[in-house]
Amino acid sequence: MNAFKQNELMVDKNSLVSTITKKTESHQEWWGRLLYDTLWFLSRTFAVSLFGFRLGRVERLPKTGGLVVLSSHQSHLDPLLLGLATHRRLSSLARSSLFTFGPFARAIAALGAVPIDRNASTVAAMRTVIQRLRKGAAVIIFPEGTRTASGQLGEMKNGFALLAKRAGVPIVPVAIVGAYECWPRSRLLPRPGRIRLEFGAVITAEEVDSLSESQLAERCIRSLHVLDKTARSTQCGYVHH
Numbered sequence: 001m002n003a004f005k006q007n008e009l010m011v012d013k014n015s016l017v018s019t020i021t022k023k024t025e026s027h028q029e030w031w032g033r034l035l036y037d038t039l040w041f042l043s044r045t046f047a048v049s050l051f052g053f054r055l056g057r058v059e060r061l062p063k064t065g066g067l068v069v070l071s072s073h074q075s076h077l078d079p080l081l082l083g084l085a086t087h088r089r090l091s092s093l094a095r096s097s098l099f100t101f102g103p104f105a106r107a108i109a110a111l112g113a114v115p116i117d118r119n120a121s122t123v124a125a126m127r128t129v130i131q132r133l134r135k136g137a138a139v140i141i142f143p144e145g146t147r148t149a150s151g152q153l154g155e156m157k158n159g160f161a162l163l164a165k166r167a168g169v170p171i172v173p174v175a176i177v178g179a180y181e182c183w184p185r186s187r188l189l190p191r192p193g194r195i196r197l198e199f200g201a202v203i204t205a206e207e208v209d210s211l212s213e214s215q216l217a218e219r220c221i222r223s224l225h226v227l228d229k230t231a232r233s234t235q236c237g238y239v240h241h
Helices: 003-051 078-084 102-110 122-134 159-167 205-210 213-233
Strands: 054-056 067-071 093-095 114-116 138-141 171-177 196-199
Touching: 003 078, 067 078, 067 159, 078 138, 078 171, 093 138, 114 122, 122 138, 122 159, 159 205, 159 213, 171 213, 196 213
Parallel strands: 054 196, 067 138, 067 171, 093 114
Antiparallel strands: 171 196
8 A cells, every 4th residue: 555545544534533523522512511401490490499599680690701700608509509590501610539430420521510639739720720711611719618607708718819810701709698598517408498699790801900819809809798798688589581
């Protein structure tokens, strides 16, 4: 076989592999969207029925582009509640060990989870998040780092400001109120109640770039406190359709 035919076969083989890979990825994306949409609908119905799920100013959440969703952290329900607030897929951080079991790994990947190796350096974890943000993902970040022990806002870390600045993306602060009462750390399972999410104004990518890390962190934290107070003082809300 001459060199020309060998090269021709090599090109055909590479083309075939590329086509199969693209079809596989497309198939996975299709199943991912189907799984996400199905779980979203069922969970939204459940949340409205059990928790009187209410939203304030959710229209402030951009529909496209990289975004940091900066949220208070009241319970294990929080990532789910934030995901149910919008049809846009929001990514949350998950331990990389959760991705070791095939079916579960595919499920949480379809729901937009970002694998984070807790044994790796903080720099490596931040790099993973920044890459996801630069690719246009909306990533949920809890600046408190852990669920509240009292139902009130806890001390917040400033790392989110560095992430947003490095990725060059906007930030939307959001306060969650009522989730602690529905599922405090002392309870094994959640109980019925009333939950409200209050969304703040977008801090644009231009504003993120113009502020120092400390200024940006201070502004976001101040906004979260205002939103928390607003959500607590609001006696009724609406379900955004």
